[in-house]
Amino acid sequence: MSGPGDLWLAGLAHEPSPNADERPAGSCVDLLVIHNISLPPGEFGGGYIADLFHNRLDPGAHPYFAAIAGLNVSAHLLIRRDGDATQFVALDRRAWHAGPSNHCGRERCNDFSIGVELEGSDDTPFSEAQYLRLTDLTRQIQALFPAITPQRIVGHSDIAPGRKTDPGPHFNWGRFHTQLAQVEWKRRHIGDT
Secondary structure, three states, rough: OOOOOOOOOOOOOOOOOOOOOEEEOOOOOOOOEEEEEEOOOOOOOOOHHHHOOOOOOOOOOOOOOHOOOOOOOOOOOEEEEOOOOEEOOOOEEEOOOOOEEOOOOOOOOOHHHHEEEOOOOOOOOHHHHHHHHHHHHHHHHHHHHOOOHHHHEEEEHHOEEEEEEHHHHHHOOOHHHHHHHHHHHHHOOOOOO
C-alpha cells in the first residue's frame, strides 16, 4: 500500500530534504512552478544547492551564504546545467519553494504546486540540456497530475510578483511550450517511445 512520500521519479538521483511536509488534506496538485537558483549567485556547479536544501550550507564558505544559511527551503526537483536532475522531495509532499505566493486568488502555492529549480540566474540563458530535461520531467509530472495543464505552468515571478523575478528574462517560455506540445503530439500520434 502506498502512502504520502511515495512519488519519486525514476532515472534521477534522490536526495530527500528535511524541508518538506504533508500537503493539506484534500489538496489537488495543479500547478508547476519554475525557478532558477545558483549558489553562490551567478556561479554554477558544486554542491551548495543540495547543501541549502539539506540545511548544511556553511555560512563561512561564501559571504552570500551568511544571509541564507538559516533558511529552511527545498524544491521537488533541481535540473543542473548539464541536464542532470535530482529529486529532493516526493511529488505528493509539500516542498518549501514558493514562499508567500498567490495564483488565481489561491494563496500558499506550496500547498498545491510542484517546484522545479533550474540551475541558472536571471541574466544567463539556460542550456539545451536543461530544456530537454525540463520537458521530459514536466511530461512525467503531468502524467501523475493531469490538472497541470500548460496554462498551469508558471514562473516564481508569476506567483510572487515584486518579490521574485525567476526564472528570469532568459527563460524561453515559447521554446519550452513548443517542446511540450511536440512531445504530446508524438505521444498521441506515434505512441510512447
